Amino acid sequence: MINGKQRAMLRKMGNRLDPTIQIGKGGINENVINEARRELFDKELVKISVLRNVPESTKQISDEIARQTGAEVVQVIGRKFVLYKRNEEEPIIML
Incomplete structure (x- = not known):
């Protein structure tokens, strides 16, 4: 669980990111979940x-992907959202 100060820092970092995953009319499927897991493991912030x-x-989509990947929703703005999941083996982002 992240606190408000950590969430603010992650939001700031997320503003500079370009979306790496797009969800289309097929919605959430196994491929989207697997790609999100891979990105979260590699980068922690997606x-x-x-x-x-x-x-x-x-x-709804951000909550479902967060639930299935074990991540936390950092921010939802319009049609984009940012997820964070700490890599326990090799942390990249120090909170």
Whole structure:
């Protein structure tokens, strides 16, 4: 669990990121979850964009991906959101 100060730092870092995963009309599937897990393991902080043709809200999608990957939602803005999951073996971001 991250506190407010840590969340603010992660939001600041997330603002500079480009989305590395896009969720299309197929929604959340096994490939999206696996890619999110891989990105979170490699980078700890991931920005994901949701295309306009997705019927679910960005908040619903971010919560579901966070639940399935064990990550935390740092920020949801419009059609993009940022996830964080600490790499216990080799931490990259020091909070």
